[in-house]
Amino acid sequence: xxxxxxxxxxxxxxxxxxxxxxxxxxxxxxxxxxxxxxxxxxxxxxxxxxxxxxxxxxxxxxxxxxxxxxxxxxxxxxxxxxxxxxxxxxxxxxx
Amino acid sequence: xxxxxxxxxxxxxxxxxxxxxxxxxxxxxxxxxxxxxxxxxxxxxxxxxxxxxxxxxxxxxxxxxxxxxxxxxxxxxxxxxxxxxxxxxxxxxxxxxxxxxxxxxxxxxxxxxxxxxxxxxxxxxxxxxxxxxxxxxxxxxxxxxxxxxxxxxxxxxxxxxxxxxxxxxxxxxxxx
Numbered sequence: 305x306x307x308x309x310x311x312x313x314x315x316x317x318x319x320x321x322x323x324x325x326x327x328x329x330x331x332x333x334x335x336x337x338x339x340x341x342x343x344x345x346x347x348x349x350x351x352x353x354x355x356x357x358x359x360x361x362x363x364x365x366x367x368x369x370x371x372x373x374x375x376x377x378x379x380x381x382x383x384x385x386x387x388x389x390x391x392x393x394x395x396x397x398x399x
Numbered sequence: 400x401x402x403x404x405x406x407x408x409x410x411x412x413x414x415x416x417x418x419x420x421x422x423x424x425x426x427x428x429x430x431x432x433x434x435x436x437x438x439x440x441x442x443x444x445x446x447x448x449x450x451x452x453x454x455x456x457x458x459x460x461x462x463x464x465x466x467x468x469x470x471x472x473x474x475x476x477x478x479x480x481x482x483x484x485x486x487x488x489x490x491x492x493x494x495x496x497x498x499x500x501x502x503x504x505x506x507x508x509x510x511x512x513x514x515x516x517x518x519x520x521x522x523x524x525x526x527x528x529x530x531x532x533x534x535x536x537x538x539x540x541x542x543x544x545x546x547x548x549x550x551x552x553x554x555x556x557x558x559x560x561x562x563x564x565x566x567x568x569x570x571x572x573x574x575x
Contacts (some may be wrong), residue, residue, distance in 0.1 A: 305461050305574040307547055308540065308555045312459070312570050313442035315559035321572035325417045333441035334572075345503035345575055348520070351511040357520045364571050365451045365530060375441025394415040396424050399504040 306332030320368045322347055322360065326377050333375045338364055340380040343390040344399070350386060425545060429478040436547045447569055449531070454568035457534035459558065461542030462508065462515035462575040463500030466491065472499040473541035480543035482550040484558055487537045493519060502543050503575050515575045534567050542575055 306329050309321050313335045323329040324347060326339040340360060342349060349356030363380055372378075384390050392398035418435060425433040447454060463473045465485045474481055480501075487496065493512045498505035508514040518537065524530045538558050544550055562570055 305459075305542060305572050307436060307544075307550060308459060308461075308558060309570075309572050310438070310442045311551060311555035312559050312562065312572075313445060315556070315563060316445055317559060317562055317567060318445040318447045318569045319572060320569070322574060324574055327416050327418045328435070331418065331435050331437040333438050335442045335444040345505065345508050346514050347573055347575055348514050348517050351507055351514060354513070354520070357513045357517055358523065361517055361520050361524060361571070362529070365456075365524075365569075368447055368569050368571075369451055371446065372444060374443045376444075391415075393503075394417050394420065396420055399502070 306334040306337070309334035309337075318368065320364050322364065323377065326379075329377055335374055335376075336367065336372055337377045338367055338380050339377050340382050341390060342382065342384045344393050346384070346389075349382070356382060430545055433545055436551075449568060451530050451569070452528060453531040455532045455534050455566060456521060456530050456569045456571060457562055457565065457567040458516060458518060458521065458537040459540070459570050459572045460516040460537070460575070461500075461540045462573070463498050463505065463541040464496050464512070464516050464539040465499060466495055467497045468495065472497065475499050475501040475541070480545050481541055482544045482547075482554045483540075484554065485539045486561065487516075487518070487539055489518070489522075489533045489535050489537060491518070500541050500543070500575060508575070515573060517573065531568070534562070534565050536561060536565055538562070
């Protein structure tokens with residue numbers, strides 16, 4: 305994801321990405337990212353959680369308007385607290 | 400909260416560095432020589448030259464979304480992954496989209512596409528005047544791309560060309 309973003313940045317397109325793994329983003333260093341500790345496959349939030357989906361999108365839009373240093377990774381306040389899916393995914397114990 | 404450019408985030412609550420876990424997993428199962436592509440310098444942010452309320456916004460997803468009526472699904476069995484992408488019209492109905500990705504369980508997001516490809520939520524924001532316009536085309540990759548040379552040299556530049564052709568002001572990239 306960050307690699308595609310770098311190419312868009314270099315093509316002159318304004319970008320912001322969500323990232324689920326900030327260490328991965330730190331390796332690639334796209335221009336601007338929003339880190340959210342959600343599970344893989346539930347990037348914007350749980351199934352049917354429209355408030356969180358919209359909230360994260362609005363957060364992206366708000367940060368997109370701000371001038372930040374290159375490579376900035378901002379942490380979103382949203383957290384996944386429904387179960388331990390994210391932790392199991394990070395250990396490759398769940399998909 | 401801000402993060403250092405390398406290593407775990409400052410104040411991280413997580414002790415697992417997924418780049419280590421995933422790297423070892425890929426090397427042991429599929430690609431013994433796998434290494435993460437990395438860069439020393441960040442790309443410069445491109446300023447948004449108009450308010451979001453006037454901007455044309457496109458999504459770039461790595462959820463593996465495709466249109467089964469007219470497009471081939473992504474190959475989820477290839478150990479080398481794939482860097483192709485599918486073009487998804489901005490007015491497509493969510494029920495016309497399917498997901499193919501080897502890296503996450505697509506059954507959850509198949510119930511609610513906005514979990515990984517929030518086109519519905521984006522349209523809703525447009526209808527309420529919170530963004531200018533949903534772009535006419537959005538781009539979908541399958542995020543498992545362990546070999547990145549072709550992506551960087553050919554495929555991603557083609558994606559950029561499409562977004563530029565559509566005069567997209569802002570691309571929001573959504574991983575899965």
